[in-house]
Amino acid sequence: MHVHTIIEAGWVMPMAPKGALLTRHSVLIDEGKIVAVVPTEETQGIEAKEIVRLPDHIVLPGFVNAHTHAPMHLLRGMGADLPLMDWLQTKIWPAEGKLMSPEFCYEGSLIAGAEMVESGITCASDHYFFSEDVARGLTEAGIKCSVSGIVIGFPSAMAKNTDEYIQCAEALFERFANDPNVRVTVGPHAPYTVDDDALIKVRDLAHKHNARIHMHVDETQTEIEGSLKQYGVRPLQRLQNLGLLDERFISVHTVCADDAELELLARARASVVHCPCSNLKLASGFSPVAKMMALGINVSMGTDGVASNDKVDLLGETRLAAMLGKAVCQDTTQMKVADMLYAATMGGAKALGWDDRIGSLEKGKDADLIAVDLGNIDALPVFDPASQLLYSAGREDISHVWVNGKIVVKKQQQEGLRPLSRENAQKITKTWQNRI
Numbered sequence: 001m002h003v004h005t006i007i008e009a010g011w012v013m014p015m016a017p018k019g020a021l022l023t024r025h026s027v028l029i030d031e032g033k034i035v036a037v038v039p040t041e042e043t044q045g046i047e048a049k050e051i052v053r054l055p056d057h058i059v060l061p062g063f064v065n066a067h068t069h070a071p072m073h074l075l076r077g078m079g080a081d082l083p084l085m086d087w088l089q090t091k092i093w094p095a096e097g098k099l100m101s102p103e104f105c106y107e108g109s110l111i112a113g114a115e116m117v118e119s120g121i122t123c124a125s126d127h128y129f130f131s132e133d134v135a136r137g138l139t140e141a142g143i144k145c146s147v148s149g150i151v152i153g154f155p156s157a158m159a160k161n162t163d164e165y166i167q168c169a170e171a172l173f174e175r176f177a178n179d180p181n182v183r184v185t186v187g188p189h190a191p192y193t194v195d196d197d198a199l200i201k202v203r204d205l206a207h208k209h210n211a212r213i214h215m216h217v218d219e220t221q222t223e224i225e226g227s228l229k230q231y232g233v234r235p236l237q238r239l240q241n242l243g244l245l246d247e248r249f250i251s252v253h254t255v256c257a258d259d260a261e262l263e264l265l266a267r268a269r270a271s272v273v274h275c276p277c278s279n280l281k282l283a284s285g286f287s288p289v290a291k292m293m294a295l296g297i298n299v300s301m302g303t304d305g306v307a308s309n310d311k312v313d314l315l316g317e318t319r320l321a322a323m324l325g326k327a328v329c330q331d332t333t334q335m336k337v338a339d340m341l342y343a344a345t346m347g348g349a350k351a352l353g354w355d356d357r358i359g360s361l362e363k364g365k366d367a368d369l370i371a372v373d374l375g376n377i378d379a380l381p382v383f384d385p386a387s388q389l390l391y392s393a394g395r396e397d398i399s400h401v402w403v404n405g406k407i408v409v410k411k412q413q414q415e416g417l418r419p420l421s422r423e424n425a426q427k428i429t430k431t432w433q434n435r436i
């Protein structure tokens with residue numbers, strides 16, 4: 001047998017089945033696809049152009065950032081500590097009004113994509129204007145993406161009205177129909193910025209292309225109150241009445257959903273994107289994620305844009321989600337490590353309808369994977385690799401990233417002045433670990 005690459009890892013977390021952890025296993029890659037995941041001792045007779053030895057590392061599928069606004073990377077740091085509407089009206093919207101253009105979207109997305117891939121994100125679902133240019137920036141940075149044909153109830157530099165937004169979305173479907181690295185969703189902005197007529201057009205367009213609908217929903221209590229006042233029902237009930245809720249629906253945030261709305265999402269087999277950093281920074285509230293998971297709703301993770309985060313660190317986001325979720329439901333047994341790492345990988349792939357190609361390390365899937373170094377002082381000693389990946393390691397420990405079997409990030413171990421070397425730290429912790 002001959003393959004292009006063998007990655008020999010200390011541990012492999014394939015995400016299929018959920019929670020599986022394989023010790024001293026290797027991932028075999030050829031022609032950009034995963035050929036097999038096997039015990040390393042069984043790889044001796046296999047020839048490879050390249051063997052990557054990572055004995056201290058855990059290898060897993062690349063993270064899927066299921067909700068972001070990549071061009072907003074060029075607005076990072078604006079308006080900290082302002083109330084939400086002040087922040088939007090005095091900082092974000094005026095800046096966007098000045099800068100919005102295809103070039104702004106391309107260059108912002110290139111920067112965002114570079115930060116994302118260094119953070120282990122190998123696929124991002126974006127929601128913004130000029131999505132063809134967003135896709136160009138993200139793919140040039142080396143990652144796959146799903147981009148949105150945005151629909152919003154006010155004019156922009158891109159389109160004047162609903163019909164023009166729908167035309168732009170149609171053009172995206174045509175543009176990326178044969179691109180293996182880019183998919184397209186329909187992106188109505190939010191229930192309070194898109195009227196019923198436009199939502200019906202969104203539904204019909206999504207049905208026509210069998211595409212996902214990617215929408216901010218139930219983000220704040222103000223949104224719920226506005227919907228009750230204007231439409232007499234809560235946002236998700238309105239979307240259900242208009243025929244938008246099914247397995248293709250991606251509900252971003254969903255912070256203020258009540259039990260009846262969660263039931264609607266579960267029955268529709270829709271997905272949720274959880275973005276805790278953004279929800280906390282904008283004081284939107286606490287998403288009932290443990291309840292969603294208990295109802296069987298597919299939960300994925302998103303960073304939102306950096307204007308409200310202010311970084312695209314999906315591992316950090318998932319760690320925060322786990323701890324926050326436990327506190328919200330006051331139950332340490334919820335938001336389990338396996339569920340959270342699954343949400344950050346397969347959950348995103350499922351939300352995007354891309355789980356046929358990405359999200360897990362299985363034979364025939366795209367070789368989109370990352371290696372995280374658990375031999376650094378911040379993760380030692382290693383008693384439970386999956387738990388320590390989530391709770392101890394950080395994105396700085398992500399040492400290698402492959403997309404379609406090609407290495408796109410490889411970080412060197414840093415030399416320089418340190419109080420304790422990596423080797424000494426490993427020696428000390430190993431000695432005590434072996435005494436248990």
Ligand SMILES: [Zn+2]
Nearest residue numbers: 069216304305
């Ligand atoms: Zn957003």
